[in-house]
Amino acid sequence: MGISLIAFALVASVSGGVGSARATTSGPTVCNIPEEGELTVGELPIGSSVISCEVVGRVVTYDGTGVTVPEPGTAVSIDSLTTDGQTHGFTLEVAADGRVSYELTDAGADLSTAGSDIPDVLSNPVNTADDLSQESDETDADTADSAAPEDAEVADVDALAAPGACSDGAYTTADRKEYGSYEWWIGDGGMPGGLSRTDAMWAFYDAIDNITESYNNCGYTDQVGAKHNYRAPTSWEADINNKGQCTARDGLSTWDAGDLKSGVVATTCSWTWPMPGVKNDLREADVRFNTHDYDFTNKPTSSCSDKYDIRSVATHEAGHVFGLGHVGSGHQNLTMYTNSFTCTKKARTLGKGDVLALRSIY
Known part of the structure; x- marks a missing residue:
């Protein structure tokens, strides 16, 4: 497992006919992303502006996980505990000026043997207002536990x-x-x-x-x-x-x-x-x-x-x-x-x- 802090621009390649992508320019930032649906980290590359590209609230996916793009001055991270023994998760950070950066997890590598402490090298904090919208309640009862057999646990x-x-x-x-x-x-x-x-x-x-x-x-x-x-x-x-x-x-x-x-x-x-x-x-x-x-x-x-x-x-x-x-x-x-x-x-x-x-x- 290794952490790759993307330090170069990912080039987005968007296929489709007229109207399938939006192009917006604001200073050095060029937006060329699908107008609807989930985005990949390639479709919202590092350096993109969430303000110019109007993507706050859109979902960005990577390696089977996804996060909703937050307001400027906020980072969001997802960590999934999975059954396949691989690392799944990443971080999307939006700087105070709206610029995007990522920390992406490489599930195929493991650099953890000596310890790895990731410092912050990114943007300044901005106190964004809380999103206090209440989600609808759901009653999702726990799945009934299956009956256990008589055999004891086998060590992995x-x-x-x-x-x-x-x-x-x-x-x-x-x-x-x-x-x-x-x-x-x-x-x-x-x-x-x-x-x-x-x-x-x-x-x-x-x-x-x-x-x-x-x-x-x-x-x-x-x-x-x-x-x-x-x-x-x-x-x-x-x-x-x-x-x-x-x-x-x-x-x-x-x-x-x-x-x-x-x-x-x-x-x-x-x-x-x-x-x-x-x-x-x-x-x-x-x-x-x-x-x-x-x-x-x-x-x-x-x-x-x-x-x-x-x-x-x-x-x-x-x-x-x-x-x-x-x-x-x-x-x-x-x-x-x-x-x-x-x-x-x-x-x-x-x-x-x-x-x-x-x-x-x-």
């Missing part, structure tokens, strides 16, 4: 071959940091594992604590100053749609469950304000579990079958909230590994690389 072969959690110092970090306290809410609808909203809140709370308190069995003391505070239930939903894309932010950091695209176990969307010379300032981070396609449990046992541990997945997602990135193949025993194994609690407990990543930020 790759995990056995990988370094132990306390000897693996691999990590990556993103360009974001919670400088204050992460304030979060519980959304409505079904919760993973069929938990009540109260029980889900405690499961998520404990998982976030695992990150903010550096919970580990490696003997590392907690030297991380990250903080969080649960606020209340809300009728609002995580700003993540059923394609696993980040929609426009609503001002609340909401944890919930619902429908994501198949192959995605959970998704975190994070919005930040660019900070020159340091990591971007986290403004909102939403998390959604995919209860449409996958089963979850709060208490994995020897009779567990194909169920993801809620606290393990939540700890991984909380790592993204506080700025941790994925580590790839060969690092299966770390919490921030790109996949989450079923029927195991091991990702609840941080490994060496997970702790070092947090220390590098906080």
